[in-house]
Each structure stands twice: as C-alpha cells, then as structure tokens.
Amino acid sequence: MSTNYLACPECDLFIALPVLAAGNKACCPRCHYILTASHYNALDRVMAFAITALLFLLLASFFPFLSINVQGQERTITLLQSISVMVSQHFPVLAVIIFIPVILGPAIYLLLSIYLCLSLKARSLYPHSITAMKFVSHLQHWNMAEIFLIGILVSFIKIISLAEVTLGPSFWAYVLFIPAMSAVSVNIDKYQFWQWIKIKQGMPVFKPVLSPVSGIINFNSCPMCASIMPLSSTSCGFCGTHVDKRVKHSIQKTWAWLITAVVLYIPANILPIMKVKYLGEETANTILGGVIVLWQHGSYPVALIIFIASVLVPIGKILTLAWLCYSVQNGKNRFCKQKTILYRRTELVGRWSMIDVFVVVVLVALIRMGTVMSVYPGPGVLAFCGLVIVTMLAAISFDSRLIWDHGACAEYNKENS
Ligand SMILES: [Zn+2]
Ligand SMILES: [Zn+2]
Numbered sequence: 001m002s003t004n005y006l007a008c009p010e011c012d013l014f015i016a017l018p019v020l021a022a023g024n025k026a027c028c029p030r031c032h033y034i035l036t037a038s039h040y041n042a043l044d045r046v047m048a049f050a051i052t053a054l055l056f057l058l059l060a061s062f063f064p065f066l067s068i069n070v071q072g073q074e075r076t077i078t079l080l081q082s083i084s085v086m087v088s089q090h091f092p093v094l095a096v097i098i099f100i101p102v103i104l105g106p107a108i109y110l111l112l113s114i115y116l117c118l119s120l121k122a123r124s125l126y127p128h129s130i131t132a133m134k135f136v137s138h139l140q141h142w143n144m145a146e147i148f149l150i151g152i153l154v155s156f157i158k159i160i161s162l163a164e165v166t167l168g169p170s171f172w173a174y175v176l177f178i179p180a181m182s183a184v185s186v187n188i189d190k191y192q193f194w195q196w197i198k199i200k201q202g203m204p205v206f207k208p209v210l211s212p213v214s215g216i217i218n219f220n221s222c223p224m225c226a227s228i229m230p231l232s233s234t235s236c237g238f239c240g241t242h243v244d245k246r247v248k249h250s251i252q253k254t255w256a257w258l259i260t261a262v263v264l265y266i267p268a269n270i271l272p273i274m275k276v277k278y279l280g281e282e283t284a285n286t287i288l289g290g291v292i293v294l295w296q297h298g299s300y301p302v303a304l305i306i307f308i309a310s311v312l313v314p315i316g317k318i319l320t321l322a323w324l325c326y327s328v329q330n331g332k333n334r335f336c337k338q339k340t341i342l343y344r345r346t347e348l349v350g351r352w353s354m355i356d357v358f359v360v361v362v363l364v365a366l367i368r369m370g371t372v373m374s375v376y377p378g379p380g381v382l383a384f385c386g387l388v389i390v391t392m393l394a395a396i397s398f399d400s401r402l403i404w405d406h407g408a409c410a411e412y413n414k415e416n417s
Helices: 042-062 079-088 092-121 129-142 145-159 169-187 190-201 250-270 287-296 300-329 336-366 379-397 400-404 408-415
Strands: 003-007 014-018 025-027 034-037 066-070 073-077 164-167 274-278 281-285 373-377
Touching (some): 014 034, 034 190, 042 079, 042 092, 066 336, 073 079, 073 336, 092 169, 092 190, 092 336, 092 379, 129 190, 145 169, 145 287, 145 336, 250 287, 274 336, 281 287, 287 300, 300 336, 336 373
Antiparallel strands (some): 025 034, 066 073, 066 164, 274 281, 274 373
16 A cells, blocks of 8 residues: 655654545544644536535625614625625725635635645646645635625624615525535645545655654655655745745744734724614624624624624633643643644634624614614724734644644654654
8 A cells, every 4th residue: 555754734743644435534533623634526526516505605795684673674796786885985995804704715615625635536636736735735724715604693783673684585595695605615635636646747846864863854844735745845846825934923924913913903992893873873883892782682692703703712712822822932842733633723712702703794884874873893903803814824834743743742752753
C-alpha cells in the first residue's frame, strides 16, 4: 500500500499516512486534528450538492425574500434588493458585509468546486486548477450563510411585537441552500483534493530525514497543499505558497490584532448598533441594551444566544488567544493537546459573533417606512464588525505549532517511541 507523508497542520507532528479506504478518516495521534476524511464518490457528491446549492442560491436571490406589514403599510424585499438598499442609503460597508459572506463568497466557492471536480474527472487538469483549489481552501473559512439565517430569525423576534412579517419563497430557498452548501464543504476534503491534483500533475514525493537523536524532522510543510519539502525551501514547489517552519512573527502579529480588538470592544459595546424610529420616536440600541429588551419581552433563548455570541464569545476569544500567546512566549509546555483543541474551537466559534451584525443589516434593509417605522445602523455596528474581523485575524495569525515547541515535541516522541 502506498504511503504519503505529511506534517500535522496544527502541531507539526510528522505522520506517514496510508491511502485511506472510502468512509475512513485519519486523526493526528498527538493533537487529534482531523487530517483527512475519505468520502464515497466525493467528486460526484460535491458536484451534485454544489449544483443544487447554486440553484437554491439563485432562487433565493431574485424572488421575494421577506415582507413586512406595519400599520397597514407593506414592504417586500428580495435578497439582492437588500444590498442595493444599503448602497442607496449610503451604507456601502454594510452592503459589502452582507454581499461577500452571504452571496458572492458562497457562489464563487460553489462554482470553483464544480470546476475542480470536472477538472479532476477529466483526462488532464484544466488550467488554473491549483489557483481554484487555493481559493476553495480560503473561502471555506469565510462562508457565513447559516449565521445569516440565524440573524434573520433573531430579527423577526426583535420586531414581532411591532410588525407582521411574512416569509417569501426565496427565504425557503435560502433555508434549503444551507444544508446543500454544508454538504459541499463536508465532502471537500482539502488534503484529499490536493493529493488528487498532485497525482494528476505527477508531483515527485520528497521523503524527509528523521534525525535519530532528537526525533525532530528536518522538513518544511506547505500550509496550503501539505507538501513536504527541504528545510531550506521558502516557497512550496507545487502550489507556490510561502512556507515557513513557523509563521514569522506569529505571536507579535496575534498580540497586535488582540490589542486592536480590545480597543474596538469599547465603542462596539458603548455606541448604539442600531436606531429605531417608530411613530416619530427614536430609540438607540446598544448590543447589551438589545439583549435586555429581548429578555424583558420573555425571549430568553434568543437573548442568551445574542449575549453569548456578541458579548461572551469575543471576550473569550481575546482571553484564550492572549493566554496562548503568553504560554508560548514563556515556554510553558504543559497541556499542549488541550491548548491546541481550545485554539481550534476558538477559531470555529468566533464567526458566530456576526449574528448581531446580520440582525442589524436585515432590519435596516427591511424596515424603511418613513415616519411610521424605520431602522438605521448605529456607529457601534462598524466597530463591532471590525471587532469580529480583527479577532478572526488574530486567530489566523496564531501559529498553533508553537504550542508544541520548547521540548514538548521531543517529550512526546520519547513517550511514544
Ligand atoms: Zn497534530
Ligand atoms: Zn503547497
């Protein structure tokens, strides 16, 4: 059976991986990161789900999405109209916030996935397949369709006492789009796809040298395509990605993003994220104010979701990353596995903070009825959005392989030899 060599992207353990049978997955024995999961008929599945998801996304974009009725005055919007409303009302940043992660990002991701599957099924690779795969790998992190849907549901609960909301056919198309989109993501195994591309390109395999004394292996690993190369290489010979043994200035960059996040946290929580004009009366809502109003109206689960996603998650993320940076800088090498798992979860949970931003965007786009009822974004929403993006960048800047340095690698290898 042929064997591939790779380094765990999260702890840098060198692993000899046999070719997996369909339905099996391989985890890193040291940090439990899922290295690869082999799916039955992955290419056919990805194509089928991607075409389905694209159709639902098209249906979701052009037909009535939501209707609102306030005091007999009715307004209906489509998903694309909600973006043009933002642009026409001079909120271009909000238009970008909704358009890229909710429509454009998923659409490009799905089209590229179909292109890649066709390319891998063809006799030889189509042009730019490597670039397409790089985009697919990046876009997987920034898709926020399901968070947007929760944002829509939360916005209903916020206005249910003031207005009557009707769901249009496009809303249901968007609901169906989400499981199809998730099925595409699940079936695209990054490692497996890169392996197929490499086989088609006839890439030579580099076997790293295992040092017999320390157990440390002299190699560099490509963070994009997982190719192994000599320690002297600075860029991946296959996909062209810049390669470092450890991300340069990872800790300094993470600290810089974290300090920016702390600075943004203050205006994000003090300034109003939205202003509601109802029958001539204007009220401004901060994040915490919105949670308190929901709680007072008896919507306890929604109040809790918003409180956790908007208040606790950013703080938790900042504290966790600060602790990880501190422990790496001070050479602490205990609980490495737990720290790596904590880092992984922090990265996953962080994007859910966008719920409140989506709530504001939906309400601003939907409720524009002059003096009867209108919603405007407050300055806090930009600060909050900046906070979410900056904490995501802080997590990306942190190189989790640093957790395993300071002798922990050698200790683990001794224990398991
Ligand atoms: Zn690992
Ligand atoms: Zn590469």
